[in-house]
Amino acid sequence: MTTEQSQAPAGGPLIPLHCLRQAEPGPPRLAVLQTGTPVWVATRHADVRQVLTHPQINRASLYAEDAPPLTLIPNILDDPSALLNLDGAEHQRLRRTVQRAFTPRAIARWRPWVASAVEDLLDGLEASGSPADIVSAFTRPLPVAVISRLMRLEGLDLERLGHWSDHALSATAYTAEEIQQAMLEFGTFAYELVCERRKNPGDDLVSSLILACDETDGVTELQLTTLVLGLVVAGHETTMTTLGNALVYLLDEAPEAWARIGADEASAQHATEQALRRIPLGDASTAPGMLRRAVADVEIGGVTIPAGSIIAADAAAANQDPGVYPPGIDLFAPLETPGLAFxxxxxxxxxxxxxxxxxxxxxxxxARRFPGLQLTDSVEAISWRTGLLTRSPLTLRVAW
Known part of the structure; x- marks a missing residue:
């Protein structure tokens, strides 16, 4: 089941993201953003990778004084001072600082935390009985539980966090004024968290980040606060979205693979990589890819793109480039060429x-706990979170 890269036929139900037909791979071609700004769209794997790694194509120039409008309503990704929108030496310095908080020792230590959070939620799901809503019982609370534990956010108001995150990644769901108010509240929360953790440091991600920033010259308190805010959003929103959409895909189109995913972690690892490659985070209704801007004339895929042009790297199309990935999908085949989901x-x-x-x-x-897990309704009946940069099920009824 496929459709063009859009949300759905007019008046019809939304299409699951794994059912969307991506743009045909080819040389970069011109399209138009919702604002009317022309944009060059790269779709082939090699071209998308080149756009994302080219030294003359960057993020910072998207917010220069002469830059054309990119979005109808700005959100958290449009903050020029954020790590995402810095380039060159300033970006490298701040990124290295953040990476110091993500040491191999920390990663190894956090794996049991994640595993215990998973098991706690599965205990609750099993106790609630079948059928159940897997979103409210598992895919939504898992990333929140993990980031709360890693950042030591005990007592965090989960509804408030969801409210802030939805506004932070809003595309059309909220007005500019509503987004501004929510981000003001979210920023206050992040700043107060930084202040509290300076007074009471601990063995958590926020404390590690503060220490790394304090040991790096030139990192401002605003940048530190913005980093904390970004980690809270990124630490749960995209994982929640991907996990929900992966379950829609696996239980709808690959039920025969479900038991094997539960049989061993290696199979789950391969299936995760294939799902990340196969399922986009959104339906490209707001932008045709990750946006960049050329600061000089550049040649991408045999096409010369003039300096000052906006370029979209369509990772969803690149992840299904038939010149790189064979037709069909073997969930348990290792990826010979890494995907570009991240x-x-x-x-x-x-x-x-x-x-x-x-x-x-x-x-x-x-899958290990519930090898017979199945959807109770058709995918056409799924209610979706819409109006955001991401799209995922609002609810997903399952039985076992």
Missing amino acids: GAGPHHCLGAWLARMELELGLHAL
């Missing part, structure tokens, strides 16, 4: 390791 180059997602860990452990433990 980007590439200087802005490769810092939290990729954490997201992978949660997805692998979550899918493996869920």
